[in-house]
Amino acid sequence: MKLDERHLIQLAAVVQTGSVTGGADLLGMTQPAVSRTLSTLEKRLGEPLFFKGQRPLQPTPLARALADQGNAMLSASRKASETVKFFREGKAGSVRVGGTPFFMDALISSMTAEFQNSFPEIRVDQSYGYVRDLREAIHADRIDLAICPIDILGEGSGLVFEEILPGRNVVACSVLHPLLNKRKPTARELLEYPWVAPPAGSPLYADLHSILLSLGATEIKIRYSGGSLASVINYMTRTNALTVLPHSVVFAYRKDRSLTALPFKIPHPDRALGILRPADAPYLPAVDKYAQHIVGGFQDLRHLIKRHEDAVVWGG
Structure with a gap:
């Protein structure tokens, strides 16, 4: 026997509130409409849904079992409505x-x-x-x-x-780098140290090569390349290597006291x-x-x- 899901939801609302009027109010329906639904459902089932003469309404065992199914549908319906509401408000x-x-x-x-x-x-x-x-x-x-x-x-x-x-790039190094003892390190001094290259294909990779050439490098000392940000930072905190990073990235790690920027101006990327x-x-x-x-x-x-x-x- 196939039952109308809407009928089960209305039955669940009546069982939950103990009256046809309360069930109708819960669902935003009229009392006569819910009464007609209950009458139709009883005729289809061939037996009553509530014990006669009891207030609040007392469901029969069958009605209670069907109401449990209706409650699940009612809950799913409310959740769906809430999902739509949250989606439209940008909360889900x-x-x-x-x-x-x-x-x-x-x-x-x-x-x-x-x-x-x-x-x-x-x-x-x-x-x-x-x-x-x-x-x-x-x-x-x-x-x-x-x-x-x-x-x-x-x-x-x-x-x-x-x-x-x-876009703002800086020359980054460990917070213990020797060049931090110099007020104004020179390009020649920077080129005495090995460099870490960002992953090939990244904008920073092109920036690094461009900057090193502008410093007068004839041979670029790339000691380590292609690592993730975490691996680059871990590597640099244990070496005197230098690299080029966006200043915002170095700024984000300022509280970790692991990475800093040298006071050396380099061209900002366009x-x-x-x-x-x-x-x-x-x-x-x-x-x-x-x-x-x-x-x-x-x-x-x-x-x-x-x-x-x-x-x-x-x-x-």
């Missing part, structure tokens, strides 16, 4: 974000944690890549947005880019860190709320980074 859903490894590990992962402290029902799936890979991932609908450094976004790309931090999204993307409240959180986090951060750059890195 998922965000697929990709980004360049060093920025994601140093800055974005902690911002994501702060975001989910406020919106625990939003799932965030993070992946890594550089600009070319991230653009392909967006067009293939594998990610909703990317956080990466970009120099030029050509017309007709189908993407929009929102800058969140200007690019900016920002959020890359499809130009014609459908409105996804959770994704939009996540992007707003990242933008807001960098609005606070960029002033602190600039102050640190002026006061510490360049010594005022």
Whole structure:
């Protein structure tokens, strides 16, 4: 025998409240409509649903068993309604974000944690890549947005880019590096030390080679290359090697007392860190709320980074 799910939900509401009127109010229906449902259900079952003459209404064993099924449906219906409500308010859903490894590990992962402290029902799936890979991932609908450094976004790309931090590179080293004893280290002194190269294909890799050539290097001493941010930091804290990193990444580790920047000016790259999204993307409240959180986090951060750059890195 196939029963109408709506009839079971109405029966559950009446059993839960102990009256037809209460059940109707719980479901936002009229009392006559619920009464008709109960009458139809009794005729279909061929037996009564409630014991006669008892108030509040007392369900029969069969009615109670059916009401249990109706309660499960009612609960699922309410949960579905709540899911829709939370989704529309940007309090539930998922965000697929990709980004360049060093920025994601140093800055974005902690911002994501702060975001989910406020919106625990939003799932965030993070992946890594550089600009070319991230653009392909967006067009293939594998990610909703990317956080990466970009120099030029050509017309007709189908993407929009929102800058969140200007490009700023520094020469990074261990907090115990000998060159920190010098007020103004020279290019020649920098070239006496080995260097750590970021992963090949990253913007930083090109920046490193460009900077070393501008310092007059004829032979580039690359001692270690291709590691993750954690491995680069672990390596540098145990050696006197140098590397080129975004100042924001070095700034993020200032409290760890593991990494710092030398007071040596190098050219800033002609690019900016920002959020890359499809130009014609459908409105996804959770994704939009996540992007707003990242933008807001960098609005606070960029002033602190600039102050640190002026006061510490360049010594005022």
